[in-house]
Amino acid sequence: MPTLGELERSIMERLWASDAPVAAAELRDELAHKTSAGNDLALTTMLTVLSRLERKGFVDRNRKVRPHLYYAVTTRADHTADLLHQVLGAEPDRAAALAYFVGQVTPQEAETLRLLLSARAAQNDAQATLEA
Known part of the structure; x- marks a missing residue:
């Protein structure tokens, strides 16, 4: 990026x-x-x-x-997400970087992350069911 x-x-x-x-x-x-x-x-x-x-x-x-x-061509949010992926991609300990990031979010942002991760898990489950 x-x-x-x-x-x-x-x-x-x-x-x-x-x-x-x-x-x-x-x-x-x-x-x-x-x-x-x-x-x-x-x-x-x-x-x-x-x-x-x-x-x-x-x-x-x-x-x-x-x-x-x-x-x-893309949104500001798309650009920000691409930057986050770029930074994570260069980090040898992605889990530590993610843990630090999550530790810095507000309660509202944490709830948003929970909702997004839940939706992602449901999407992955649906995809796995279709492929089976």
Whole structure:
């Protein structure tokens, strides 16, 4: 899973928050208002970063219209889950890392985890029954 630089992350946050595809110039203008560094952004820089995000599989664009409109391919939650899997994949003691993580969750998050694990177990049971 590729990582995101600061500008890439800012762009993705905007795209994840959007209900509709966004033009590169609109992204540049919005980021310029939110960050002091954004004031120096050229449209060509924005297009280069969007192209990189497209190669990394984070965004796609509608090429049927001009200017092209960009949108996120996956959700923020999908990206976060991929990062968690990447970190766990690099950890030699996954059980210890998971135990530490679980020890840090709130009671509400623990309940959510219980529900998700229960649903996953039921799904696995159903799949095993179908395969038998």
